[in-house]
Amino acid sequence: QKEVEQDPGPLSVPEGAIVSLNCTYSNSAFQYFMWYRQYSRKGPELLMYTYSSGNKEDGRFTAQVDKSSKYISLFIRDSQPSDSATYLCAMSRTSYGKLTFGQGTILTVHP
Amino acid sequence: NAGVTQTPKFQVLKTGQSMTLQCAQDMNHNSMYWYRQDPGMGLRLIYYSASEGTTDKGEVPNGYNVSRLNKREFSLRLESAAPSQTSVYFCASSEAYYASGGSSTRQTQYFGPGTRLLVL
Numbered sequence: 001q002k003e004v005e006q007d008p009g010p011l012s013v014p015e016g017a018i019v020s021l022n023c024t025y026s027n028s029a030f031q032y033f034m035w036y037r038q039y040s041r042k043g044p045e046l047l048m049y050t051y052s053s054g055n056k057e058d059g060r061f062t063a064q065v066d067k068s069s070k071y072i073s074l075f076i077r078d079s080q081p082s083d084s085a086t087y088l089c090a091m092s093r094t095s096y097g098k099l100t101f102g103q104g105t106i107l108t109v110h111p
Numbered sequence: 112n113a114g115v116t117q118t119p120k121f122q123v124l125k126t127g128q129s130m131t132l133q134c135a136q137d138m139n140h141n142s143m144y145w146y147r148q149d150p151g152m153g154l155r156l157i158y159y160s161a162s163e164g165t166t167d168k169g170e171v172p173n174g175y176n177v178s179r180l181n182k183r184e185f186s187l188r189l190e191s192a193a194p195s196q197t198s199v200y201f202c203a204s205s206e207a208y209y210a211s212g213g214s215s216t217r218q219t220q221y222f223g224p225g226t227r228l229l230v231l
Contacts, residue, residue, distance in 0.1 A: 098156055
């Protein structure tokens with residue numbers, strides 16, 4: 001069993017929809033949780049960063065962490081075609097430590 | 112700033128050939144990483160260098176070697192390429208910093224554009 005599980009999709013939604021992306025993990029030592037966005041044929045870029053449990057909002061993006069359930073989510077409101085990308089969750093035990101990534105979810109937002 | 116750069120962008124090798132993937136960063140980061148990305152597998156850490164002069168194995172180090180040439184450069188070498196090493200390789204760098212107003216630190220890994228490697 002992988003330490004981090006992420007539904008690879010693909011996920012296709014109409015423009016303006018609310019998108020929910022999720023990851024589960026098995027290692028309770030993870031404390032730092034991230035979401036990366038990767039456009040086709042590009043390197044991943046950090047989208048959201050959360051420490052421990054709770055919510056974090058940045059514009060149309062909200063990241064949620066539920067450590068008791070070992071479950072993290074990324075919500076995208078009013079999705080746009082420019083949001084079409086692969087979204088990777090990542091987590092680490094320490095702030096400076098190695099990252100463990102999920103498999104990535106391919107998202108397509110169609111006009 | 113160019114950020115993280117990687118060369119080459121694309122390479123085709125025959126089984127048994129060797130090659131070195133180059134990575135450089137201009138952000139004065141201490142830590143550098145090499146990942147491979149395969150369909151359905153996400154990013155898997157091959158090797159990393161927490162600081163200049165140190166290197167450590169990641170999740171999938173077999174068949175690879177690394178060199179932290181200086182603070183800017185971190186290379187990945189395939190001594191005898193195998194078809195199983197066909198993948199997209201990403202280099203990343205990071206620097207921990209303190210969040211304002213708190214005692215926690217955070218790290219952001221910045222990724223290069225990747226090298227697509229095909230081993231026949």
